[in-house]
Amino acid sequence: MNTATFSLPYFRESIFRLKENRAAMVGLWLLIFLFIAAIIAPFFTPYNYYETHLSLKNYPPSKEFWFGTDELGRNVFSRIWLGARISLFVGISAAFIDMIIGVIYGAFAGFIGGKIDEMMMRFCDILNSLPQLLIVIILLVLMGPGLTTIILALTLTGWINMARIIRGHIHQIKHLDFVMAAKALGASRFRILTHHLITNAVGSIITTVTLTIPGAIFTESFLSFLGLGVQAPMASWGTMASDGLPALRFYPWRLFFPAFFISITMFAFNLLGDGLRDAFDPRLRR
Amino acid sequence: MPLIRGCADEHSTPSLRNQKMKAAELEVQNLRVTFYPKGRKVQAVRGVSFNIKPNERVAIVGESGCGKSQMARALVQLIPSHAGKIEEGKVLYDGVNLLSLSEKEMRRYRGREIGMIFQDARASLSPLITVGDQIVEAYKDHHPLSTKKEAESRALELLELVQIEDPLRSFGQYPHELSGGMCQRVMIALALAPDPKLLIADEPTTALDVTIQAQILDLLKRIQEQFGMSILFITHDFSLLSGFCHRALVMYAGEIVEEAHVHELFKHPKHPYTKALLRSIPRLDLPKTSPLEVIEGNPPDLSKPINGCPFQPRCRFKTPQCGSTSPPMINRVACWLYDPRFKEKYELFTSS
Numbered sequence: 001m002n003t004a005t006f007s008l009p010y011f012r013e014s015i016f017r018l019k020e021n022r023a024a025m026v027g028l029w030l031l032i033f034l035f036i037a038a039i040i041a042p043f044f045t046p047y048n049y050y051e052t053h054l055s056l057k058n059y060p061p062s063k064e065f066w067f068g069t070d071e072l073g074r075n076v077f078s079r080i081w082l083g084a085r086i087s088l089f090v091g092i093s094a095a096f097i098d099m100i101i102g103v104i105y106g107a108f109a110g111f112i113g114g115k116i117d118e119m120m121m122r123f124c125d126i127l128n129s130l131p132q133l134l135i136v137i138i139l140l141v142l143m144g145p146g147l148t149t150i151i152l153a154l155t156l157t158g159w160i161n162m163a164r165i166i167r168g169h170i171h172q173i174k175h176l177d178f179v180m181a182a183k184a185l186g187a188s189r190f191r192i193l194t195h196h197l198i199t200n201a202v203g204s205i206i207t208t209v210t211l212t213i214p215g216a217i218f219t220e221s222f223l224s225f226l227g228l229g230v231q232a233p234m235a236s237w238g239t240m241a242s243d244g245l246p247a248l249r250f251y252p253w254r255l256f257f258p259a260f261f262i263s264i265t266m267f268a269f270n271l272l273g274d275g276l277r278d279a280f281d282p283r284l285r286r
Numbered sequence: 287m288p289l290i291r292g293c294a295d296e297h298s299t300p301s302l303r304n305q306k307m308k309a310a311e312l313e314v315q316n317l318r319v320t321f322y323p324k325g326r327k328v329q330a331v332r333g334v335s336f337n338i339k340p341n342e343r344v345a346i347v348g349e350s351g352c353g354k355s356q357m358a359r360a361l362v363q364l365i366p367s368h369a370g371k372i373e374e375g376k377v378l379y380d381g382v383n384l385l386s387l388s389e390k391e392m393r394r395y396r397g398r399e400i401g402m403i404f405q406d407a408r409a410s411l412s413p414l415i416t417v418g419d420q421i422v423e424a425y426k427d428h429h430p431l432s433t434k435k436e437a438e439s440r441a442l443e444l445l446e447l448v449q450i451e452d453p454l455r456s457f458g459q460y461p462h463e464l465s466g467g468m469c470q471r472v473m474i475a476l477a478l479a480p481d482p483k484l485l486i487a488d489e490p491t492t493a494l495d496v497t498i499q500a501q502i503l504d505l506l507k508r509i510q511e512q513f514g515m516s517i518l519f520i521t522h523d524f525s526l527l528s529g530f531c532h533r534a535l536v537m538y539a540g541e542i543v544e545e546a547h548v549h550e551l552f553k554h555p556k557h558p559y560t561k562a563l564l565r566s567i568p569r570l571d572l573p574k575t576s577p578l579e580v581i582e583g584n585p586p587d588l589s590k591p592i593n594g595c596p597f598q599p600r601c602r603f604k605t606p607q608c609g610s611t612s613p614p615m616i617n618r619v620a621c622w623l624y625d626p627r628f629k630e631k632y633e634l635f636t637s638s
Contacts, residue, residue, distance in 0.1 A: 113368065114368065175366070176409065177404055177406055177409040177410040178409060178410050178411055178412045178413070180364060180404070180410070181402070181404055181410035181411070181473075181476075182412065183364060183396065184362060184364060184396055184397065184401075184402040184404075185396065185397040185401075185402075185424050185427070185476065185477070185479075185480065186393050186394070186395075186396040186397030186398055186427065186428065186480065187393075187397075187427060188393060191427075195412075195415075195423070196412050199412075199414055199415070200412070200413065200414055202414075
């Protein structure tokens with residue numbers, strides 16, 4: 001009675017393979033921990049992220065303030081988890097939008113080929129040749145600073161990377177025998193595209209997404225670091241690192257905590273991304 | 287497991303046997319396919335005409351590069367449009383000219399009417415979808431009203447039909463987990479899923495070792511008889527013909543040079559090319575020291591225009607006519623030796 005091996009769908013089997021990969025599971029658990037903490041951790045401290053305690057500024061980590069306080073005496077612990085919410089939200093939503101636009105655009109260009117593909121890719125090149133910082137500043141002027149602006153700025157050019165990867169992948173596999181065989185079996189172009197080409201690109205889609213998220217978080221941190229990101233009293237890891245940098249010699253914890261969480265998040269996403277790539281490509285299975 | 291096994295055995299296997307479909311007739315007239323690699327013009331198929339009757343197994347034999355695979359692909363319009371073009375000709379399938387159909391109309395013929403199996407079976411199966419799901423998908427694509435259960439039990443039957451060991455296990459496996467022979471069986475099952483009336487087998491056994499070759503050919507023969515379809519079998523290997531085909535077409539440089547019943551072809555090859563090919567098969571009854579027979583020279587470059595008979599530069603029985611005018615198909619052979627004017631050469635040829 002082994003119905004499990006009878007029709008184990010592709011996706012479920014990939015999850016199974018992912019579970020066997022210890023490093024990827026460490027990454028996954030770290031991310032789950034970060035997510036849950038971002039939601040519930042602020043309730044464990046009586047101080048919220050904008051309350052100032054001017055008499056307790058730059059206080060080192062203690063029983064009262066677990067991660068210390070900043071230059072206005074605000075609780076860094078609360079601010080870290082607020083930053084986590086914002087950073088994760090920005091990273092994931094930017095990566096998700098990138099994925100949708102990039103996959104559709106890239107798959108279409110790669111599949112159609114010829115002149116249309118050529119034109120679509122040149123359009124990408126033009127868009128990509130605009131400096132990202134310039135786009136961000138223009139958008140800031142037009143829309144004012146804020147989360148929406150940041151996400152829009154990230155996705156306006158971010159999808160190009162995904163589109164290029166998918167287009168290259170589709171180009172590479174669309175002339176393989178199994179695509180011809182599917183055609184010989186009477187499959188429609190749409191079916192070939194969705195069933196065979198994109199399915200075969202899932203590995204690179206997943207990997208690219210998991211690598212876009214930390215990239216987006218980084219860019220967001222960088223923009224916030226420059227003062228172009230979320231505005232006070234909101235905080236992201238980038239703004240906190242930026243605030244903590246001048247105080248590095250005397251109050252190192254103010255830089256340490258945001259930097260630590262940025263690193264942990266990058267690390268977790270990269271571990272998970274690698275694991276997912278292995279899991280989605282059965283040819284790598286031993 | 288007993289559940290699925292039971293439903294496969296109960297009602298479906300007999301239904302396969304009862305399913306004698308009315309077979310179709312294919313007629314190809316003056317088919318020409320040209321490729322345009324980097325501005326050059328390569329005439330891969332240069333005016334091929336033949337027909338396949340219902341329930342017939344026809345082989346196309348020729349050396350590699352003679353255009354046999356491209357010809358087969360052209361029949362179902364699978365020549366990639368950026369690479370080549372079908373210049374002219376007709377492919378009449380039950381009276382319908384397939385070459386005049388639009389891509390959308392053509393899709394109704396691919397798979398459902400004309401199935402195809404390819405040389406490299408493993409590469410022809412989608413690597414990320416399980417074998418069973420691929421067959422289920424092919425079946426459902428052509429039987430839109432069927433339920434998933436029906437499609438699954440049908441897929442299992444097909445796997446059983448092509449003699450896959452442990453069909454139930456193979457159903458959930460990926461192509462890379464199966465051996466080459468098993469992949470080719472899956473490929474055959476896949477091609478059979480939409481119940482085609484004509485099966486084009488493009489070198490289905492070339493990538494397999496000899497014992498598996500024989501099994502696959504037996505399987506194809508049995509299925510052809512059971513389903514009552516026609517098979518167009520493409521190969522470069524003369525030794526595969528005798529047990530398998532009714533009729534053979536010998537192809538050289540994009541043309542058909544001879545057409546004959548298989549036994550006739552072996553006994554009395556009419557074209558000098560066929561004769562030379564048959565002689566070049568190594569023989570075990572000759573002493574080890576005797577040299578292997580070869581055909582001197584190389585096949586012509588198809589990117590250059592060919593005047594007269596394409597085999598003429600390599601032919602030992604060349605007539606004055608051969609270099610200038612291409613020989614007409616007389617008595618199912620395209621050779622000037624059969625013209626009464628060149629009787630002497632003909633006698634030389636028959637006595638050799």
